[in-house]
Amino acid sequence: MATALTGQQIADSGLVGWALVSDGLRTRVVTGGFATGLALVDAIGAAAEQADHHPDLDLRWGHVDVRLWSHDADGVTSRDVELARTVSRLAGEAGLAPDCSGVQSLELALDAPDAAAVLPFWGALLGYERPPGADDEVRDPARAHPALWVQGSDAQESRQRWHLDVWVDPxxxxxxxxxxVAAGGRVVDATHAPSFWVLADADGNRSCLCTWQDERGPG
Structure with a gap:
């Protein structure tokens, strides 16, 4: 079975234009047109078949989004890194380049004292499934919509119940x-950086900006 790599191992692999976010290794290739994007998707598809490892591809008029994830390891593995290199090579051969500057992933987080009491409801309502071994998260089986997880909170705690976890490249x-901040927000808590920062809007509604790095920083 493949073994999931750590964020630092992926960073050390030297990939350019790829970002590790919550749901995998991602990039965007700007194509400028549908036909160019379709040709790139065809080339990636052929390479994926040869490697017997298949990415998620999202073809739009002006770009192709690529997501790599090894389901058997529930994480990013060396197979994903190698396929990322192949995708970068194919993009380069087409005169294009992978770019992660606009790449992000989104998770929904619910603050609740008892995850076990509320998680089954949200899974049923959304048609989500609980990953093996997870007791605080449900996911879209098709991985097309944001995952939802429950964050433990004190029963007496007065706070916003829902927040977003926005994952970006460091x-x-x-x-x-x-x-x-320029748009009227503020940083509420940076004590857990570079793992995550808590930000709030002008009304005090909080969300987190997250990266793969832990609180000790890279290395």
Missing amino acids: AAVAERIDAA
């Missing part, structure tokens, strides 16, 4: 925080 954090 290199994108500073610009994203600056933009949020």
Whole structure:
């Protein structure tokens, strides 16, 4: 069975234009047109068949989004890194380049004292499934919509119940925080950086900006 890599191992692999976020290794290839994107998708598909490892591809008029994830390891493995290199090569041969500057993933987080009491309801309502071994999360079986997880909170705690976890590449954090602050928000808590920052809007509604890095930082 394949073994999931750590965030630092993926960072050390030297991939350019790829970002590790909550649901996998992602990139966006700007194509400028549908036909160019379709040709790239065909090339990636052929390479994926040869490697017997298949990415999620999202073809739009002006770009192709690629997501890599090994389901048997429930994480990103060396197979994904190698396929990422192949995708980058194929993009380069087409005069294109992978770019992760706009890449992100989104999770829904519910603050609740008892995950076991509420998680089955949300799974049923959304048609989501609980991953093996997980007791605080449900996911879309098709991985097309954001995962939902329950964050433990004190029963007496007075706070916002829902928040977003927005996952970005570490290199994108500073610009994203600056933009949020310029738009009227504020940084509420940075004590867990570079793992996550808590930000709030003008009304005090909080969400988290997250990266793969843990609180000790890279390395």
